[in-house]
Amino acid sequence: MTFSADTRADLDRFWSTLETSAQIGVGRPGGLSRLTLSDDDRQMRDVFTGWCRDAGLSVEVDELGSIFARRDGTDNSLPPILIGSHLDTQINGGRFDGIAGVLAGLEVVRSLNDAGHVTRRPIVVVDWTNEEGARFSPPMVASGCFVGKYAVDWVKDLIGDDGARFGDELARIGYDGSRPCKAGEIDAYYELHIEQGPILDAEKRQVGVVTGGYPSHGMRVQFSGQTAHTGPTPMDLRHNALIAGARFLTAVDDIGWDFAVGDGKATGSRLAAWPNKPGILSDSAQAIADVRHPDPVTARVMAEKMRRAVFESAAKAGCTAVIEDEWFWGGDIFDAEMVAGIRDEAKRMGYDWRDIQSQAGHDAYFLATHCPTAMIFTPCEGGITHNNAENCGPDDFLAGLNILLHAVVARADR
Structure with missing residues (x-):
């Protein structure tokens, strides 16, 4: 053979x-x-x-x-x-x-x-x-x-x-x-x-030729506050990092809905607080979130809104915030010659294909x-x-x- x-x-x-x-x-x-x-x-x-x-x-x-x-x-x-x-x-x-x-x-x-x-x-x-x-x-x-x-x-x-x-x-x-x-x-x-x-399955396509990826921005944020008793501590003296993180993630979710018509998406994927127990306010919380949109300019706008939400959420909860890590991926990053080669093979072998973004x-x-x-x-x-x-x-x-x-x-x- x-x-x-x-x-x-x-x-x-x-x-x-x-x-x-x-x-x-x-x-x-x-x-x-x-x-x-x-x-x-x-x-x-x-x-x-x-x-x-x-x-x-x-x-x-x-x-x-x-x-x-x-x-x-x-x-x-x-x-x-x-x-x-x-x-x-x-x-x-x-x-x-x-x-x-x-x-x-x-x-x-x-x-x-x-x-x-x-x-x-x-x-x-x-x-x-x-x-x-x-x-x-x-x-x-x-x-x-x-x-x-x-x-x-x-x-x-x-x-x-x-x-x-x-x-x-x-x-x-x-x-x-x-x-x-x-x-x-x-x-x-x-x-x-x-x-x-769901696109390939819904259209009954056999294969997708990936032309690029949705521009995506993400971050990991650390909120810092102060432990205190949940009973006697007045609201104006509280520094609850759990609430700061929760406010941030709900703000990110709102960003997603604001841009959903153009297929924008925003995700609050993680909130981990300490001590995270009844009767005590949490003095630390870590939150992870990301935004993405097929249009790179719009994705950057969403990312800036997410960044602002970090510090607005911290201030409302009487806490401080540090963006510990940020990442970006996506866009028109794939090699045009290789993409064309994949498309040509799909045509040559007679498969039902379409261009698609990741x-x-x-x-x-x-x-x-x-x-x-x-x-x-x-x-x-x-x-x-x-x-x-x-x-x-x-x-x-x-x-x-x-x-x-x-x-x-x-x-x-x-």
């Missing part, structure tokens, strides 16, 4: 890897709760690296635990093609978010092995650590560090809600690797992902700041995601998997 225009990935083999993954870190019925650097994460990593070695790939782990499984090319002096996503899940996650992208990369190299085809450039399949940020906030820290957004030590010092330190957990599960968390020269990065939205955050956003990058979306039932009811069938991946295979080979052989 040789690689040709008619070569197709082995859908049944790909689906079997997804089914194996679905048994590791089971959460609510039908879903997963495989938080990063947990014992379940270690088990999945062990299974994945075993599959990679069985496929003849050399495996390296970097300083933040991201896994790089390399298939050599005929000219290893050339920069590699990376295919990646993540194997960690949300606390109430589904079986496909991120996972499908990593295992699609594995299926690409398995299909090349079947065809006996060695690409000119090396191909590297990547599992990025902590994409979700469900245990250690913010999300996507490993890919962010990889491209220079974060420092390794800063990431390793992150503390989860369970009190665990990122670096300690990395060492505990045995994935504190020696490869530097530094990108180096990369020819291109591809990421296949379920849409996490509305969620992905590791691809960080990679796009460093090298040519593109994404492929596959449909998911009703767009339900970050939920145990997230659902796809094998045929939902047929088009995306084969387009990924041929787009990667075309890029790697040039």
Whole structure:
């Protein structure tokens, strides 16, 4: 067998890897709760690296635990093609978010092995650590560090809600690797992902060609107040950080409604206070929020309103506020040539496709700041995601998997 225009990935083999993954870190019925650097994460990593070695790939782990499984090319002096996503899940996650992208990369190299085809450039399949940020906030820290957004030590010092330190957990599960968390020269990065939205499913499309992402602004805010008794303390003498955080998050939600007609969205995703007990006012609270909109100017307006809400909310509650971290992703960040290549493959193979924007955050956003990058979306039932009811069938991946295979080979052989 040789690689040709008619070569197709082995859908049944790909689906079997997804089914194996679905048994590791089971959460609510039908879903997963495989938080990063947990014992379940270690088990999945062990299974994945075993599959990679069985496929003849050399495996390296970097300083933040991201896994790089390399298939050599005929000219290893050339920069590699990376295919990646993540194997960690949300606390109430589904079986496909991120996972499908990593295992699609594995299926690409398995299909090349079947065809006996060695690409000119090396191909590297990547599992990025902590994409979700469900245990250690913010999300996507490993890919962010990889491209220079974060420092390794800063990431390793992150503390989860369970009190665990990122670096300690990395060492505990045995994935504190020696490869530097530094990108180096990369020819291109591809990421296949379920849409996490309802458009492809509603339109009965087989695949989405991702042209960019909704410009998104987010922040983590620390509110500081003072503990006091909830009974005798007069209202004008209270400094309740919990209320400051709550005011901020409701203000952010209002921003979302103000811009909802143009498909703007605003989310208050986290409020953690201390002591957070009856009878006592909280002296600290951490809040996380974000805004996003398809128009970049409008997204910036929403972000400025969110920033103002931080300090207005703190003042109303008699507290102070510090914006501890801010992030931005999205926009027209994907490589036009790669996007066109994906679109051309969809047309050539006769799949029902459409251009689409991503509305969620992905590791691809960080990679796009460093090298040519593109994404492929596959449909998911009703767009339900970050939920145990997230659902796809094998045929939902047929088009995306084969387009990924041929787009990667075309890029790697040039």
